[in-house]
Amino acid sequence: MIQSKKRWTIDRPDEESVKLLMSALELPSVHAKILVSRGYTDVEAVKSFLHMSNDSLHNPFLLFDMKKSVERIRQAIEANEKITVYGDYDADGVTSVTVLTTALEMLGANVDFAIPNRFEHGYGPNVELFQKLHEAGTGLLITVDNGISGLEAVAYANSVSMDVIITDHHEIGPVLPDAFSIIHPRHPEGTYPFGELAGVGVAFKLASALLGEVPEDLYEIAAIGTVADLVPLKDENRFIVKEGIKRMRKSKRPGIQALVRVSSTEQQSLTEESLGFMIGPRLNAPGRLGSADDAVYLLKAEGQAEAIALAERLDSLNKERQAIVSTIAEEVEQAVIDMYGDSIPEVLVIGGEGWNPGVVGIVSSRLTEKYYRPSIVLCVDNETGIAKGSGRSIAGFDLFKELSKNADILSHFGGHEMAAGMSLSVNDVVALRSRLNAQAKEVLTTEMLIPQLRIDVPLTIGEIDVDVLESMEQLRPFGMSFEKPVFMIENLTPTSIRKIGAAKNHLKMELSDGTDSLDVIGFGDGELADAISPGAKLSITGDLQVNEWNGRKKPQMLLEDLLSNQRQLFDLRGIREPGRWTQLLPENGTVYVAFQQSTIDHFSTVLDGVLIHHVGHADITDTDYIVLLDVPEKEQQLKELIASVNPKRIYAHFYVPESKYFEGVPSREHFGWYYSFLKKRGSFDLRNQVQQLSKHKGWKIDTIYFMTKVFSELGFVKIEDGLAIVIEDADKKQLSESAAYQNRGRQIELEKTLVYASYMELKKWFDDVCDETVIREEQLWI
Known part of the structure; x- marks a missing residue:
């Protein structure tokens, strides 16, 4: 057996719905399965999904307070009143700033922007920064991607007659800020038909309302923030990203071209993954380490030289951020080891001094991914007595909800089910750790702490070809609420397996279903x-992809996980030198067993320092890997061993010093001649005359001794001092009544089954043994 890394949950799409989409829309089965598995079963709904246009966008004036906000902004433009766009320091925030300032500049507004410094001002509206903006002449302040929780800062703005328009998409608290207007897709008094816009999506809607048309040249900027903020890719979000990527692939915008260049990405092949893993992190980097302003300057750059310089700076900051993350991650993981050893609790709360608060969210993500536990990483400042940090969660543990139960010790917290930020007194860190673990014990089961892999597109190899994979472009973008499919193919047999790479740490296989084959790469x-x-x-x-090599295209799978419910059997028979096969065994958890003491004596000198368990004489503990050094006397012994140990892998060596299989059992004619020979002589001196008889008849000496033992057990002869003496008038008996005769037959059959059978015959024998064990266990539970 090969255990999968994760707990597989397989959702098989309804076959009739798949057939309907295939027939009505002439879709490949792969596409139809993906759509059905995500709830798209209606033909007309699928048509709309596949063929989106600007008509997919809702009227921006459906947003609550949009009309009021537009009128106030136009009034400010006409009066040349200074407008400041106040953003957030992440990719969603800087793209939101870019979209809205660009639209305002197109209208001739007197506009600038401000982004709080993560370390100086923290997240969201900041009273000190609002004061500076007011003193610098700002009359109208528009927040983007933040503001809905800025009660104090908005109150200050009102006190100095600086109007604030809030545009945000984050969770709305019990009390709304007393702002001039609030544009939020989930405003409690609003009826907007789609509530899942990113911050940049809300800014894009405001820009559209101001301009009186959709600013199509800003789709590419809005797409970046939408992907980076991990909002559901459905409805308007889906079209914004789909259209944005299409335009980015041909974009002449210097900032986009520069980002593509420094991230070593091919512009014509950009996907949502490029935005999420290559573009987004570089726009996030400056805000994590200091000021995020350069990210905005890059996106708004008008010249190639300026854009390249800024992009290289962001790339350098991203590398610095990566190095910082690696260092902190190592310290955090060491802290986990020091605190818990192998007994990992339900929730990890780890704090440390000197850690950069701008990256602890990334570190928390890594920690949760490694241990599959909710985690919180805190930056401890002993001078102020404050610990600030970020947390990430797993399915079934609503982090925001569970933190809310600890509001009495949290000076600030916010977020959602899977991620949150918080600050608290250093003195309360231990209490938070204890409380969250107690809460987790109430909601998380043992099974929920095993990482889950949801598989929703089971396929056969025959459904996959290059054309099908290349045409999956029409289903993109994949993301939240329209997740990238996890494909599964079952019951495949390897036709080739090898390790690749300089360190031989990657896997390459060719797998077959008996008709078709598929290349698989496991990095x-x-x-x-x-x-x-x-x-x-x-x-x-x-994940399925097209591999192109020397002009030839082939489908291949990038392996995520693998399992086999079969016990794995490895054939070491015939490899006489142990040094040639011991190196193939796992270093840990391998148990060597033998049925014969003579085998143990033999291998004790050959396998230096290896403990060999004598079956029936020593307890064999549960183990995943077992080496069968020799053949048992009875088949049942081996069956009982396999049933009791239940190993995942069996290494079959089956050392036989003197094979009985090729000697066989002497014929009745052999026994008849030898018995007549003994009766004529009355006795026979085995010690002195056996070689002469062996030479005369061409029999092996062992054969003569064997027949003598059979006759002795049947009472035909007795053996005294090396003499075989015939017993007169012995009762007639069948040869098969002799234990030695029976054992010889069993040994020959066992050798035939275990030593000289083909690999597939031997594998079938072990598979049958496994089936017998399962049936017996099932009967015990009936």
Whole structure:
């Protein structure tokens, strides 16, 4: 057996719905399965989904306070009143600033922007920064991607007659700020049809309302922030990203071209993954380490030289951020080891001095990914006595909800189900850790603490080809609420397995279903090559892509996970030198067993320092890997061993010093001649005359001794001092009544089954043993 890394949950799409979409829309089965698995079963709904246009966008004036906000902004433009766009320091925030300031500049507004410094001002509206903006002449302040929780700062703005228009998309608290107007897709008094816009999406709607038309040249900027903020990619969000990526692939915007260049991305092949993993992190980097202003300057740059310089600066900051993250992650993981060892609790709350608060969210994500536990990483400042940090969660543990139960010790917190930020007194960190773990015990089961992999697109190899994979472009973008499919293919057999890469740490396989084959690459999975036995039935999951090499295109899967419910059997028979096969075994958890003491004596000198368990004489603890050094006397012994240990892998060596299989059992004619020979002589001196008889008849000496033992057990002869003496008038008996005769037959059959059978015959024998064990266990529970 090969255990999967994650707990697989397989959702199989309704076959009739799949057939309907395939027939009505002439879709490949792969596309139809993806759509049905995500709830798209209506033909007309699928048509609308696949063929979106500007008509997919809602009227921006449906947003609560939009008309009031537009009128106030136009009034400010006409009066040349200074407008400041107040953003956030992440990718959603800087793209929001870019979109709205660009639209205002197109209208001739006197506009600038301000972004709080994460370390000086914290997140959202800041009274000190509002004061500076007022003193600098700002008459109208418009927040983007923040503001809905800025009660104090908005109150200050009102006190100095500085109007504030809030545009935001974050969770709305019990009390709204007393702002001039609030544009929020989920405003409690609003009826906007789509409530999941990113901050940049809300800014894009305000820009559209101000301009009187959709600012199509800003789709590409809005797409970046929408992807980076991980909002659901449906409805308007989906169209913004889809249209934005299409335009980015041909964009002449210097900032976009520069970002593509420094991230070593091919512009014509940009996808939502490029935005999420290559573009977004570089726009996030300056705000994590200091001022985010350069990210806005880059997106608004008008010249190539300026854009390249800024992009290279952001790229350098991103590398610095990565180095800081790596260092803190190492310290955090060491702290986990020091605190808990192997007993990892339900929730990890780790604090440390000197950690950069701008990256602890990333570190928390890594911690949660590694241990699959909700985690919080806190930056401790002993001078102020404050700990600030970020947390990430897992399915089933609503982090915002659980933090809310601890509001009495949290001076500030915010976020949602899967991520949150918070600050608290250093003195309360231990209490928070204890409370959250107690709360987790009430809501998280043992099964919920095993990482889950949701598989919703099971396929066969025959459904996959290059044209199908390339045409999946029409289903993009994938993301929140329209997740990238996790494909699964079942019951495949490897036709080739090998380790690749300089360090041989990657896996390459060719798998077949008996008709078609598929190449599979597993990066970092090289060790699986030693875990997969010939003929094993495998199920695999991962991402399908087109691999192009020397002008030839082929489908391949990037492996995410793999499992086999079969016990893995490895054939070491015939490899006489142990040094050639011991190196193939896992270093840990391998147990060597033998049925014969003579085998233990033999291998004790050959396998230096290896403990060999004598079956029936020593307890064999549960183990995943077992090496069968020799053949048992009875088949049942081996069956009982396998049933009791239940190993995932069996390494079959089956050392036989003197094979009985090729000697066989002497014929009745052999026994008849030898008995007549003994009766004529009355006795026979085995010690002195056996070689002469062996030479005369061409029999092996062992054969003569064997027949003598059979006759002795049947009472035909007795053996005294090396003499075989015939017993007169012995009762007639069948040869099969002799234990030695029976054992010889059993040994020959066992050798035939275990030592000289083909690999597939041996594998079938073990599979049958496994089936017998399962049936017996099931009967016990009936």
